[in-house]
Amino acid sequence: MNLREKYNIPHDSVITIAGTVGVGKSTMTHALAKALDFRTSLEKVDTNPYLDKFYKDFERWSFHLQIYFLAERFKEQKRIFEYGGGFIQDRSIYEDTGIFAKMHYEKGTMTPTDYDTYSNLFDAMVMTPYFPHPHLLIYLEGTLDDVVERIKVRGRPMEQATPVTYWEEMHGRYENWINSFNACPILRLNINDYDLMNDETSVEPILEKISLFINHSRF
Ligand SMILES: Nc1ncnc2c1ncn2[C@@H]1O[C@H](COP(=O)(O)OP(=O)(O)O)[C@@H](O)[C@H]1O
């Protein structure tokens, strides 16, 4: 019996991993996909044509970057649907608008007109009865210090050059965002309660929790 069967997790489940930059979403995505024999839907950072430019000049590139992310995530959504589920998704589409676009608009690095255009497009594409929401959103939470340390260790140059106040602002916003999120069931995991890098068996208690949440909410 494989782990998916052991924990009675439906083969067509779609699980999305949310949380601030550096908290461990990609690591969790790979670990869960491996354990469940699911496909991954990853955020591609290296091939993003706007990300470097964006970090150098938020005002100039924030609208372009949001449109790019929205298109990429929507394409991924289509791919997940076409395969009939069985996916772990690295970051949810909801964070693009609820965290990033909103933050840049409110901090003055996205114009009101651009934010309005982006929000209208997002709502028309995502906030409709036809958009398939994930079966579960796993929210990873950690302290600001731990997250900043992980960003440092990972060493993406554009993130190193970004002031800590940016990560601090984002960290605070995530807490408020998750408290009012209601598009699908949420499982909160604290990053100090598991260690997927050094202990492979730590995935099993997570699968157990996923099973409880998914089977409680899916019919
Ligand atoms: N349990 C862990 N303990 C220590 N470091 C971790 C752990 N999980 C992830 N990391 C490291 O933290 C950094 C950020 O993780 P990553 O999965 O890329 O985060 P995200 O996708 O949320 O940005 C990476 O360098 C990764 O190796």
Ligand SMILES: Nc1ncnc2c1ncn2[C@H]1C[C@H](O)[C@@H](COP(=O)(O)O)O1
């Ligand atoms: N919607 C977004 N707007 C701005 N920046 C974003 C958005 N989504 C992701 N990002 C950035 C943040 C990181 O630098 C990279 C990858 O995110 P990660 O949380 O490390 O997977 O893209």
